[in-house]
Amino acid sequence: MPAPPSPASADRRTPLRHSPALRMGLSIATAISLYGISFGALSTAAGMSLWQTVALSALLFSGASQFAFIGILASGGTGAAALGASTLLSGRNTIYAVQMKALLNPKGFKRLAAAQITIDESAAVAMSAENPLEQRRGFWGAGIACYLFWNLATVLGALLGDVIADPEALGLDGAVVAAFLALLWPRLKSLDSWALAVLAALITTLTMPLLAPGIPVLAAAVVAVIWGVASKERGA
Amino acid sequence: MSLWLWVLAACAAVYATKLLGYLVPQSWLRHPAVGRVSAMLTIGLLAALVAMNTFSAEQTVVIDARLGALLAAAAALLLRAPFIVVVLVGAATAAGIRALG
Numbered sequence: 001m002p003a004p005p006s007p008a009s010a011d012r013r014t015p016l017r018h019s020p021a022l023r024m025g026l027s028i029a030t031a032i033s034l035y036g037i038s039f040g041a042l043s044t045a046a047g048m049s050l051w052q053t054v055a056l057s058a059l060l061f062s063g064a065s066q067f068a069f070i071g072i073l074a075s076g077g078t079g080a081a082a083l084g085a086s087t088l089l090s091g092r093n094t095i096y097a098v099q100m101k102a103l104l105n106p107k108g109f110k111r112l113a114a115a116q117i118t119i120d121e122s123a124a125v126a127m128s129a130e131n132p133l134e135q136r137r138g139f140w141g142a143g144i145a146c147y148l149f150w151n152l153a154t155v156l157g158a159l160l161g162d163v164i165a166d167p168e169a170l171g172l173d174g175a176v177v178a179a180f181l182a183l184l185w186p187r188l189k190s191l192d193s194w195a196l197a198v199l200a201a202l203i204t205t206l207t208m209p210l211l212a213p214g215i216p217v218l219a220a221a222v223v224a225v226i227w228g229v230a231s232k233e234r235g236a
Numbered sequence: 237m238s239l240w241l242w243v244l245a246a247c248a249a250v251y252a253t254k255l256l257g258y259l260v261p262q263s264w265l266r267h268p269a270v271g272r273v274s275a276m277l278t279i280g281l282l283a284a285l286v287a288m289n290t291f292s293a294e295q296t297v298v299i300d301a302r303l304g305a306l307l308a309a310a311a312a313l314l315l316r317a318p319f320i321v322v323v324l325v326g327a328a329t330a331a332g333i334r335a336l337g
Contacts, residue, residue: 024319027319059244060243087246097256100257101260168330169331171301171305174302174327177290177302184279187279196280197282201284204287212295221277224280229272
């Protein structure tokens with residue numbers, strides 16, 4: 001009697017178009033693309049040229065860092081301050097990258113490409129997937145879709161100005177919140193994981209008024225690492 | 237021209253923050269504690285992203301339509317709704333609250 005297929009091999013037969021992780025990636029990319037339109041519009045309003053705006057989305061490609069960069073310049077800040085804030089905000093991408101290296105370990109050119117598309121959305125989809133194939137599909141699918149949609153949207157926004165699409169009126173910020181919660185949800189299987197999630201959310205929320213934008217996520221990451229080490233020591 | 241220099245410097249600096257994580261030696265990642273810590277880190281990071289996207293506004297904490305979206309999404313997840321439905325419920329709730337308020 002043949003052995004029943006393991007979950008991993010059964011999944012290998014799932015066609016790409018039925019991949020749950022790929023679908024999640026495409027939904028998130030669609031939701032964030034309207035923010036790309038606002039970025040393009042705000043960036044040109046902040047005094048950046050079309051090509052500088054395009055360069056930020058194509059080369060820098062990290063939404064929060066991009067908004068920080070143009071926001072600081074628009075409010076009269078220096079180029080150095082804009083550079084510092086956008087780099088600091090990208091600190092969490094370093095942690096995602098370590099996670100992605102552990103999950104996917106891309107090599108050579110793939111590693112350079114993976115680094116460019118390592119952002120909140122691609123890392124979150126990959127981390128929420130259950131097996132290596134879905135993790136890979138989720139990371140590359142979400143990352144590439146976000147990259148394409150975000151850049152297209154940036155150009156649209158920069159050309160059309162701020163006459164279109166208020167993402168908040170459409171509830172797009174609510175869609176982003178729901179998407180991240182849906183990615184977290186399957187991981188909340190034990191009391192332990194609920195406790196950590198609530199603690200991490202609390203620390204993020206409480207430190208938001210005190211720390212520079214983006215840093216509260218790093219604070220939550222530090223607490224999660226300590227939690228992981230401590231639970232190992234008590235033999236959990 | 238000098239604005240271009242800052243733009244390109246920021247692009248390079250942010251790319252460096254991303255690449256840095258991929259340069260961590262593989263041997264570090266094989267340490268037994270790493271798997272456990274990594275699982276906790278995933279939960280911590282995702283929870284932090286949920287909180288940040290729900291309550292953040294210009295470096296203050298606000299309660300607005302996004303909290304409604306969060307609660308509606310949680311209800312949809314409890315009812316085992318698929319991912320795309322959860323996302324749409326979140327968007328519709330936030331948009332609905334704003335339209336009413």
